Amino acid sequence: MDDLTMQVWAVEALGALAHETRLSVFRMLVKAGPEGMIAGAIAEHQAVPPSTMSHHLAILERAGIVQSERESRLIHYRADYPAMRRLLMFLIQDCCQGVPEMCGDLIAALHCSPSQSQGA
Amino acid sequence: MDDLTMQVWAVEALGALAHETRLSVFRMLVKAGPEGMIAGAIAEHQAVPPSTMSHHLAILERAGIVQSERESRLIHYRADYPAMRRLLMFLIQDCCQGVPEMCGDLIAALHCSPSQSQGA
DNA sequence: TCCATATTTCGAAAATCATCGAATCGATTG
């Protein structure tokens, strides 16, 4: 994946997180762990109408930082940890290109685990 | 700074970066180092009209991730490294709250340098 | 003072985003 493609994705991912409700939802999903949460529960916790929340969840999913899976009538949403790490990697590498003495050890740290695929 | 205030700021910072031109500008400023770049040069490099770029730079500055300083007729813009680290900190701590085994060592890594103030 | 330069602010048009009720879809149950 070349730099430009990566940046285009980063813009979309950042945009998905750049919203009060959506950032709250993402944080909640991270805390919820691999189990994730059911759409209705997410909407209720955030006190947002289901249709509005569905819209926000779609944005997060399109940006590739959350995933959904249907289980009978319920739909589970969960944070995509590897994607989040890719985003952090992009931002940090970016940062360190110019100022390696500032956060140089972060790059190694982000390679901490080999779970590039969904580590559920 | 409590969590809610931090999140409100994070939303603004993420929103500032969630734009093709602005993310490019920020990356360019990071690479440019503490010297930063002059407004006109930024606009020219990105092939964007000065007034449009001025608007984007204002958004980045309001979000607190770039700083400006006037030097006679020129205005220097530079990336605010500590602010960027704070944003990364927020995102990573967020992430690790739920999944410490994924990127637990990142928190220590981000504390790598004590330059909480402007390290120009 | 008058002019040139660097940049910002203003203002208006176009585009995108956010919200949420109503209608629809998918799955389960009687």
Added chain:
DNA sequence: CAATCGATTCGATGATTTTCGAAATATGGA
């Protein structure tokens, strides 16, 4: 099959963002 439940899609409205030329501001020099 009809009813119900959980969730999404549609559609319309209002709000915000993006864009950029024209005008304004600030600085330095002749």
